[in-house]
Amino acid sequence: MSGASNIYPTAELRARDAAHHMHPFSDTGALNREGVRIITSADGVWLTDSDGNRYLDGMAGLWCCQVGHGRDEIADAVNRQMRELDYYNTFFKTSHPPVIALSEKLAELSPPQFNRVFFTSSGSEANDTVFRMVRTYWDLMGKPEKKTIIGRWNGYHGSTLAGTSLGGMTAMHGQGDLPVPGVHHIAQPYWFGEGGDMSPDEFGVWAARELERAIDRLGEDKVAAFIAEPVQGAGGVIIPPDTYWPEVSRICRERGILLVADEVICGFGRLGRWFGSEHYGIEPDLMPIAKGLSSGYLPIGGVMVADRVADAFIEKGGEFFHGYTYSGHPACCAAALANLEIMQREKLVERVADDIGPYLQAKWRALGEHPLVGEARMVGLVGALELVPARGDRARKFASVGEAGTLCRDLCFENGLVMRAVRDSMIISPPLVLTREEADDMVARIVRTLDQTHAALKKDGRLAA
8 A cells, every 4th residue: 555655753653662552452572573553643534644554444443433533523622621620520529510411411312211320431441330330239139149240252341350251252361360250151142153053043042042041050049130232343243133132131131130231332323223222122221331422532431320220329329339530521521422412413323224324234245245255244334244265154164263364454454444353254343424435435445355365365275175
């Protein structure tokens, strides 16, 4: 990919980064030897690096930049707020106008059972808060034995102690002797990879009833909650069969356990509704939120707390010994309010449901005809392409899992597109402001990358004859 050179001193910046910066989810030694990519500016759906190369941001930053980059309205709102009240905490019987206004706005936008929010700085902190809220709730309800929280293998709920434990990423569990006691995991609703000979609908029911079977094994009187993302994001955009969520909802309701819908990725329009729970007809008791809440302009997260849970804390709980220095930070609240105002004014949620979502989905499904693609799945504006060595054979995998995905991801960057590889799945989650012309451009870059990946794998003998 060509571009102007020496806009920034790339080599110098890489050396300084390697000397002092430890990156998240990275092999620091390998990264330092290779050298990082230095992103220096962004506008709309485009990123620019230190050598002047431009990339279409197919991941909306990290699943979060719903309104696109460079929105002056958000920067201006933050500037005004920081000049008026740069920071004050919400401890010690204190509040401030931005956190009050954002609390009201979230109660307005969320499903009707939610009228209160507990603020955090991130989705990881939100899920740590969920962990403590769930257990404290059952203590308040006179059932202190209900402690176990059930999650899903390959689910992701952050990288804090509780978040990693609630998630089902075994590689993460291997660092730090996790999960903590009292967390149990069940199968994910991943039909393409784990559905065997079942139809998607059959598999959806089977995967949902794994929850019921786990409750029976653990004891209904011991199980406190089930936590899951409406669509598993970091796990590879695992979109559940239509039969999955209705059955899970039934089980939680009948067995008396709290349902936690992790909306950190799916919330704020990603699936064509304000929350992924609404797309699937889920009625959760707790909803962790973050990312799209501020489009990533400033760090903010929270937990939407349903009335039945909030009422227990308010009426029976006394002091809840939990909180963060930056819970409800004034400038972060201002950024979130400006972001949500843009989303409402520009009808971005409706646009995902009725315009750019269906348009890109049709283009995406067509990618499923490529000889390297086993499945092309998408809901709203989040999708995945399953790369396979033998199209039509779901059971056959590449000999070394992840090599094809990594190759494809690196070629994406060479072609000016940011996509993410999870195992051998290529996933995408673009800003909600993506235009049809930009969608066409993105798909063309993907086709070019798939062709190059296919040719390289064929040359190396890694495809079926």
